[in-house]
Amino acid sequence: DIQLTQSPSFLSASVGDRVTITCRASQGISSYLAWYQQKPGKAPKLLIYAASTLQSGVPSRFSGSGSGTEFTLTISSLQPEDFATYYCQQLNSYPPLTFGGGTKVEIK
Amino acid sequence: EVQLVQSGAEVKKPGESLKISCKGSGYSFTSYWIGWVRQMPGKGLEWMGIIYPGDSDTRYSPSFQGQVTISADKSISTAYLQWSSLKASDTAMYYCARMYSSKVKYFDYWGQGTLVTVSS
Numbered sequence: 001d002i003q004l005t006q007s008p009s010f011l012s013a014s015v016g017d018r019v020t021i022t023c024r025a026s027q028g029i030s031s032y033l034a035w036y037q038q039k040p041g042k043a044p045k046l047l048i049y050a051a052s053t054l055q056s057g058v059p060s061r062f063s064g065s066g067s068g069t070e071f072t073l074t075i076s077s078l079q080p081e082d083f084a085t086y087y088c089q090q091l092n093s094y095p096p097l098t099f100g101g102g103t104k105v106e107i108k
Numbered sequence: 109e110v111q112l113v114q115s116g117a118e119v120k121k122p123g124e125s126l127k128i129s130c131k132g133s134g135y136s137f138t139s140y141w142i143g144w145v146r147q148m149p150g151k152g153l154e155w156m157g158i159i160y161p162g163d164s165d166t167r168y169s170p171s172f173q174g175q176v177t178i179s180a181d182k183s184i185s186t187a188y189l190q191w192s193s194l195k196a197s198d199t200a201m202y203y204c205a206r207m208y209s210s211k212v213k214y215f216d217y218w219g220q221g222t223l224v225t226v227s228s
Contacts, residue, residue: 031212032213034214034215036153036215038153043203043205043219043220049208049212049213050212050214055214055216085152087152087153089153089215091207091214094158094167095157095167095169095170097143097155098155099145099152099154099155100152101152102152
């Protein structure tokens with residue numbers, strides 16, 4: 001199975017900060033990586049797919065990059081509504097379609 | 109409008125059986141995979157398995173193989189997740205999600221979640 005390691009697992013930041021979350025795969029997954037945002041009590045929401053393609057309706061302050069084994073999600077200027085938990089997911093090889101452990105972004 | 113609507117919360121005792129549902133609408137139900145994801149209290153997302161309602165092709169995560177059964181009834185655009193004998197450790201929120209699968213893959217629409225509580 002492909003393992004995904006997200007870092008950091010917890011991040012404290014202020015409104016307006018630039019935030020970067022990393023997702024490392026245990027083996028190459030090309031660009032088959034998606035990022036999701038989950039707020040408490042809500043279902044996950046797709047932000048980015050194919051490592052760097054912004055899902056329709058998602059603000060442009062979100063961006064993704066990477067291929068192979070190392071990927072990043074960047075929020076260029078953190079907004080109050082961005083405080084949430086973020087997950088990466090590999091969709092290269094299944095089963096299983098592994099998720100990363102999550103990164104919780106909290107207000108500083 | 110694409111929607112996945114899941115069945116309501118359940119409270120069960122250990123050893124009981126359970127089948128929860130996920131009804132798709134607003135798209136061709138037989139043309140997209142439907143996956144199931146577990147989220148235990150305060151924990152992250154775990155991918156359980158996936159089904160293609162068009163031909164019922166089903167794949168399970170090794171962690172869930174033999175523990176649950178995924179099925180679908182394409183005549184009513186509904187996917188199911190079932191247990192034959194629940195354990196306390198099955199207490200979790202369960203989400204269904206539609207997988208777009210072409211040159212790229214992603215889960216683009218999610219159900220609202222079904223909370224399953226297993227307690228004696």
